[in-house]
Amino acid sequence: FGVVSGSADNTLRLWDTSGAGAEGAAVRCLEGHTNAVHAACALSPSTLVTASSDETLKVWDVESGSCRATMWGHRGPVTCVAALPGGGRRFVSGSEDGDLRV
Structure with missing residues (x-):
């Protein structure tokens, strides 16, 4: 794939x-x-990792299209997510609750 897009239709x-x-x-x-x-x-x-208004982050397997994990913890819509330097599986997320989570 070349581009990833999130949507208001929850996909x-x-x-x-x-x-x-x-x-x-x-x-x-x-x-x-x-x-x-x-x-x-x-x-x-x-x-891939996605951030959603449902207050969760999801980790996806691109090949199968399956969700590997769902993460809760934010108390508002999750509006951003970014991979941390160094590779691996670490990332940071931000939410309308004002928190950043690693």
């Missing part, structure tokens, strides 16, 4: 941007959040 879509045309094709739609998906980041070529 994450993976897009193929390798074609010659300006329009990409959604190659996978990941479902599991119960509210809008605001942000996503790649932890590795096969693992």
